[in-house]
Amino acid sequence: SSELTQDPAVSVALGQTVRITCQGDSLRSYYASWYQQKPGQAPVLVIYGKNNRPSGIPDRFSGSSSGNTASLTITGAQAEDEADYYCNSRDSSGNPLFGGGTKLTVL
Amino acid sequence: QVQLVQSGAEVKKPGASVKVSCKASGYTFTGYYMHWVRQAPGQGLEWMGWINPNSGGTNYAQKFQGRVTMTRDTSISTAYMELSRLRSDDTAVYYCARAEKYCSGGSCYSMYYFDYWGQGTLVTVSS
Numbered sequence: 001s002s003e004l005t006q007d008p009a010v011s012v013a014l015g016q017t018v019r020i021t022c023q024g025d026s027l028r029s030y031y032a033s034w035y036q037q038k039p040g041q042a043p044v045l046v047i048y049g050k051n052n053r054p055s056g057i058p059d060r061f062s063g064s065s066s067g068n069t070a071s072l073t074i075t076g077a078q079a080e081d082e083a084d085y086y087c088n089s090r091d092s093s094g095n096p097l098f099g100g101g102t103k104l105t106v107l
Numbered sequence: 108q109v110q111l112v113q114s115g116a117e118v119k120k121p122g123a124s125v126k127v128s129c130k131a132s133g134y135t136f137t138g139y140y141m142h143w144v145r146q147a148p149g150q151g152l153e154w155m156g157w158i159n160p161n162s163g164g165t166n167y168a169q170k171f172q173g174r175v176t177m178t179r180d181t182s183i184s185t186a187y188m189e190l191s192r193l194r195s196d197d198t199a200v201y202y203c204a205r206a207e208k209y210c211s212g213g214s215c216y217s218m219y220y221f222d223y224w225g226q227g228t229l230v231t232v233s234s
Binding site for chain 2: 033035045089090095100101
């Protein structure tokens with residue numbers, strides 16, 4: 001299957017830990033990357049590879065994977081983390097694939 | 108610093124074509140692949156295809172084959188995406204996004220994640 005599935009919405013209390021998940025067959029073989037997108041802005045890469053953060057991304061963001069599920073964990077969520085989050089991997093042809101996105105609300 | 112600067116918003120009629128540009132700076136243009144991703148209003152991200160600025164080679168998502176053309180001008184470090192036979196459901200923000208290149212066994216490939224994105228170009232298709 002060439003699909004990545006995400007929960008449409010997740011909420012977290014300020015300062016607590018939240019996990020956003022992404023499921024898909026391709027994740028058994030390839031790492032997921034994660035993007036944060038705030039309203040009216042372009043996506044920003046927050047996690048890539050096994051668990052790599054681009055320069056400037058806070059260390060409260062981390063990535064992990066098990067079987068067909070990849071996870072983005074935010075440890076100590078901040079108000080500025082409220083955004084849409086998209087996972088991304090590749091299909092069997094090597095072409096990029098995106099999940100449907102998860103809207104994170106910080107309460 | 109790496110920057111991808113896209114052309115401005117466009118309004119087109121159904122059946123017309125649109126060409127969006129993406130000017131790169133702060134890195135070696137031919138050293139990375141350039142992808143195009145679109146996002147319809149209130150919807151998720153949709154991959155359209157890539158161009159290898161070094162060779163001019165392209166790879167398009169099946170959905171857009173026959174309607175999309177990706178080109179580049181290395182003299183001005185600019186990539187282009189042209190979409191033809193526009194329909195109302197092509198209304199979206201179109202992004203260019205850079206991907207690393209990796210080479211193995213004499214061939215080079217694009218990574219499937221994107222480290223820098225343009226600011227987006229809104230294309231509205233309306234009669």
